[in-house]
Amino acid sequence: MYYDEPQGMAAKAMGFVRKQVANRLNGSLEDRDPDYLREALPWLWLLSTFYFRAEVRDLGNVPADRPALLVGNHSGGNVIVDTFIFSLAFSTYFGVERPFHQLAHNLAVAWPVAGGMLRKSGTLSASHEHAEEALEAGAPVLVYPGGDWETHRPSWEGNKVDFAGRKGFIRLALDAGVPIVPVVSIGGQETALFLSRGAGLAKALRLDKLLRLKVLPVSLALPWGINVGDFAGHLPLPAKITIEVLPPIDLEREFGPDPDVDEVYDHVTALMQEALDGLAAERRLPVIG
Amino acid sequence: MRIDESVQVAAPAETVWRYLEDPENYLHFMSGITHWEVVGEHPNGLGARYRILVRVGAAEVGGLVEMVEWHEPFDIAWHSVSGVDHRGRWRIRERRPGRTRIEYRFAYGVVGGGIAGLITEVAAMLPVRRQMRRTLQQLKRQVEHEQRRLEAELRRATRGAVAS
Numbered sequence: 001m002y003y004d005e006p007q008g009m010a011a012k013a014m015g016f017v018r019k020q021v022a023n024r025l026n027g028s029l030e031d032r033d034p035d036y037l038r039e040a041l042p043w044l045w046l047l048s049t050f051y052f053r054a055e056v057r058d059l060g061n062v063p064a065d066r067p068a069l070l071v072g073n074h075s076g077g078n079v080i081v082d083t084f085i086f087s088l089a090f091s092t093y094f095g096v097e098r099p100f101h102q103l104a105h106n107l108a109v110a111w112p113v114a115g116g117m118l119r120k121s122g123t124l125s126a127s128h129e130h131a132e133e134a135l136e137a138g139a140p141v142l143v144y145p146g147g148d149w150e151t152h153r154p155s156w157e158g159n160k161v162d163f164a165g166r167k168g169f170i171r172l173a174l175d176a177g178v179p180i181v182p183v184v185s186i187g188g189q190e191t192a193l194f195l196s197r198g199a200g201l202a203k204a205l206r207l208d209k210l211l212r213l214k215v216l217p218v219s220l221a222l223p224w225g226i227n228v229g230d231f232a233g234h235l236p237l238p239a240k241i242t243i244e245v246l247p248p249i250d251l252e253r254e255f256g257p258d259p260d261v262d263e264v265y266d267h268v269t270a271l272m273q274e275a276l277d278g279l280a281a282e283r284r285l286p287v288i289g
Numbered sequence: 290m291r292i293d294e295s296v297q298v299a300a301p302a303e304t305v306w307r308y309l310e311d312p313e314n315y316l317h318f319m320s321g322i323t324h325w326e327v328v329g330e331h332p333n334g335l336g337a338r339y340r341i342l343v344r345v346g347a348a349e350v351g352g353l354v355e356m357v358e359w360h361e362p363f364d365i366a367w368h369s370v371s372g373v374d375h376r377g378r379w380r381i382r383e384r385r386p387g388r389t390r391i392e393y394r395f396a397y398g399v400v401g402g403g404i405a406g407l408i409t410e411v412a413a414m415l416p417v418r419r420q421m422r423r424t425l426q427q428l429k430r431q432v433e434h435e436q437r438r439l440e441a442e443l444r445r446a447t448r449g450a451v452a453s
Contacts, residue, residue, distance in 0.1 A: 041399075042399045042403075042405040042406045042409035043405045045409055046409055048347035050346075053347075055347065059349065060323075060324070089348050089349065092349055092350045092351075092373070097371060
């Protein structure tokens, strides 16, 4: 009896945590709060304009009156500044009233405080169902097929689009009947010195099974110095961020009624790589841009 | 935050008005403008609506605006309906024949208040003022060019009438 009580409490605590996490992961489209976004815009504008000297080009390529699947290359470790900058640009261009959702890793959405802020800004935990639901509701959805694999790539691979062969986004666009709009960004991988994905370490610690994490990244980042995992984030260096939105790709029109997923994947990644090479050619110095 | 800028142009108020009342001209002289689209049935006049976007810092800001004053040939004023909260006005006054002062007034607020809102309003002041000055200089060039074109047209018509 003496030992049962703490066990019971531990079980209750675990149950509580599990319930909290499940609630956050099952968040709905209605968690997005336009007023919250409107109030966040001044901070985002200040940071984007003066700290990151950000530039977002060709937002007019996002269809104004119908949903679309926005496909981006993922950068910056767990501090994905380009996503925040893109959200600012989208909200000022189309107005906070237009629904817009992003998919993020379960861990980010379930995180206390930060997770709540992400959900209010329209972020949903990454799943095919959530994306489909948002597209059906008429909202553009931003996905990062490369996920944790791409965002933790070493800094010297910063100008490389690496979706690790993940093609689920193509099936998603086909099922929903929406165009793919590639969103290419540069500079995120210069916000810290990313050294290694630590894929072997993640596998050895079974993080892929326990937390859907295929990486345990190692970087040199402020204020930690050596930063393993990047779970608490880091203070990003003021790298210049440039984002370019490419013209929409109507899959059925360009690839026929039953497109070959591999062919579409090669086409989309090649287009994005070409655009990223163009952005890289404009940069003279790391961080400064 | 409210900013006022003005410019003197060598043209009568009617020429300035005719240029400013045509929504198609705005893309030619508004500095930093990336989008100007008529929304609704009326291209101009009281109640006309436009979707406008202007690049300020890292973002293209703007939204839907509605014309709330249309007093020919003196005043055009608008208010934002959605997007960034702002008001604007063209004040056109002919000081002496053929010499007109155009005043461009722009007032904006950053919803969200607090320290971030205040800092943003102040930080945005310099780029906004710079764009307003550039806008007025471009407007002056366009209007004076238009005035010279009208005068040349008149001279040609007069010569034609005398010759016949």
